[in-house]
Amino acid sequence: MSHQLTAGIFKRLFETDELDDTLLESRPTVQFLSYKKVATGGTTNNVDRYRIIVSDGEQFLQAMLSTQLNYLIEENHIAKHTIAIVDKFACNMVQGKRLLIVLGLTVLEKTADKVGEPTALQAPPSARSGAESASPAPEASASAISAPTPAPAPAPAPAPAPAHAPTPQQSVQRQGSRGSRGSAIYPIESLSPYMNNWTIKALVTQKSGIRKWSNDRGEGKLFSVVFVDDTGEIKATAFNQAADDLHARLQEGKVYLVSKGRVGLAKKKFNNVVNEYELTLERTTEVEECRDVVNVPTVKYNFVDIAGLQNVEKDAICDIIAVIKETGPMGEITTKSSNRTITKRELTLVDRSGYSVRLTLWGAQAEQWNAGDEHPVVAFKGVKVGDFQGRSLSMSMSSSMQLNPDIPDAHLLRGWYDGGGAEQSYQSHANNSGSGGSGLAFKREEVLPVQEVKEQGFGEPDKGEIFSSRATIMHVRPENLTYPACPTCHKKVIEAHDGWRCEKCNMSHEKPQYRYIITAAVADWSGQAWFQGFNEMGQVIFGMSGDELMEIKERSDTEMQNVLSRVIGSTYNFVCRAKQDNYNDNVRTRYGVSRIEPPNYAEEGNYIANLLRSEWAQ
Incomplete structure (x- = not known):
């Protein structure tokens, strides 16, 4: 046995009335007898908690592993009978039992023989009497652990890991340090x-x-x-x-x-x-x-890239770091429930994933927005994911944002954007029906040829109206490609003497936001049809915003023709809604695009390979 346990440390820790710095900085060597994932008391967060049994060779006690150390178990750095140094810890009395919170440790020996015959540590008499006289506590959650101390149970034998597992980089304020009042500071x-x-x-x-x-x-x-x-x-x-x-x-x-x-x-x-x-x-x-604090704690983020928002559920909370590509003007909306007027401002975010997304600021956040830098990097924490016209984001009162934070992710984004990201085109999470196409997904196994859609009468009252299609753009009608829209509600605005007037919002804007309204002829091997879509469809096929397209149109007819020519021959996956209408006593079927995305050729290859292995190919 090459490592000796710090015998008697648990008894010393829990028989003293006040923990001194000598004990708290002792860095005892202990052995892990078992570990177990425990229930989180019905809470909705997704953070696992692990209960561990640790021994000093003479006594064993129940402990909790700090969530920042979960990786030690999940990546198989510790196992049954692992010997480690506890670098940082806290001690609590929970319902008459001592509970050790392990905040940092260094693994010395992953697999070893059991040391000694340790017995369960008993709480001091004063603690036991206090627990007996206390009123019953509510149902305990994971970190409280009101269940009896279990006997050591075998733990699964994980794969070998490095002898020394990493510990948190930043120093943790130990329980034994004191504030100005002399009280112990707890993590x-x-x-x-x-x-x-x-x-x-x-x-x-x-x-x-x-x-x-x-x-x-x-x-x-x-x-x-x-x-x-x-x-x-x-x-x-x-x-x-x-x-x-x-x-x-x-x-x-x-x-x-x-x-x-x-x-x-x-x-x-x-x-x-x-x-x-x-x-x-x-x-x-x-x-x-x-005052004069050293090692100030930093905000902890769990960033999702903008492309990955497609896999985040509606109304979920996430963290985003991105470059502000566009800042919209401040507008107002009136809530239906309370008839209250709320100010809002929309930002367009982009990142290295090649996607863009709209984020809405509300109230004081919208009014006080002042980025200073034209295209700052901003870290957003706790923003809500929506699905209005594709994926969108929204700040709430519990959300926060930090401009140009001094973190590696921000520095990488800054270098990428200044080095060419500012010039590239971005794809949005398209959802272009304009009326409830939210949540519609392209289904490769349900793709219908254009001619079959027509023959089956999609859009008729007694026929299904949603279908998936893969088709190639043959022509885009150049007339009325965009319309001047209100930056707040996206309704059409009219130019007046005081700017661009929005009747819905009852306000004027200095300039409109041009949004797409697309009519395109598409074709596949079976035939041709006219598909119609809105702003997100235009952004996907042109790779730019409506404002950018209008700048090109006003600058050069030749350049505009080149832009229109480039989209011809491009193939996309479409989700469409078929609907009949009556125009001048003429019944016709319109195919509105609810979602558009480029083909994923890796997925397509897997689908065909699986098809060749199926009974269909036999």
Whole structure:
């Protein structure tokens, strides 16, 4: 046995009334007896939690692995009887049992023999009596772990891994460090509803304005903030008098010592922060700003590229980092439910995936938008995914954004955009029916020839009206390719003495936003048909916005003809909606494009290969 365990460390940790720096910085060597994924108490986030049994050779106890260390289990860096140094940890008393929160560790030996015959560590008498006299706690979630300590169970034997597993790069504020009041500082990761006396040292990454609420139980006001340290993030909300007392004191970008708040289960309907719990700030809550802070925690992102939004569900929350290609003017909408006027502004985002997406700012965010740089890189956290006219994004009160953040992803985007990204064309998540084509997907196995669509009478009252088609563009009608639209509601605007007037929004704009309205003749091996589409269809086939196309048209007829010629012969996958209408007593069928996308030849090859292996080919 080449590594010796720190015998007796657990007993020393849990028999002392106050943890001193010597214990907290001791970096004990322990052995993992077992680990198990545990339920998360019904919460809706997707973060797994792992319960582990650790031994010092004399006693074993129950512990929780910090979520930032989940990769050690998921990537098979630790196994049954792994020996490791615990670099960072916190200790909590949970329902009369000691719970160790492992925040950082270094693997010394992945597979080893069991050391000694450790026994279960008993809680100190004072802790046991306190737990017995306390009122019953609500149902525990994963990080509280109210279940009895299990006997060590065999763990699966994973594949070999490097002897030394990586630890988090940024330093974690140890539990034993002290604030100005002398209180122990706990990592956010270790907070649970079963803790009363705690202090966190955290950065405020976002803060809402004070909002008023009213319901059957009365009325009041509230605001919320998000705290971040090196172990995680947590949302905190202050109500009524506490909101008045703390709103001006808590500022974004500053670090605070926060104590005497209440920890409860997160209400996921109003909370998109990845944490099982949230804080309630009360009148007794103490907040103290930390000055001259070193190693300030940073916002943690889980970025999705714009092309990948197609695989994100509607109403899901995600993080995006992108370049602002276009900034729309500020507009207004009137809500139907409350008849209230809300300001809005639309931004067009692009990234290296070759896609663009619209993101809407609301209220004060729209009014205060000032990028400074013409095309800044912006990191958005907690934005909502919509499917209006294809994929779209929307900021909410709990969302945040950071202009030109000093992170590697931002530097890569800046170099890419300045090095040629500004000149390329972008594809949008097309959904072009203009009336409820949302969610329609191209189905390769259901592709119908154009002639068969006509023969089957698609669009007639008793026939199905949605179909998939693969066809080649033969001609695009050059007349009325675009129309001048309101930047806010996209309805047609009329030029007047004070600008471009939108009757729907009841306001004028300095200039319109030109949007596509496309009529194209398409053909496949069976025949030809006329397909009609709107803005996203034009962006896909021309590879530019309607405004850019109009600039070319006004600049040069020859250049415009070249643009029209380039789209001829291009093949696309279409999802169409067939519908009959009556024009001058003439019944005709229109084929409106609900989705358009270039063929995915890798998928096509796989489909044909599978077809050749099927019974059809036998």
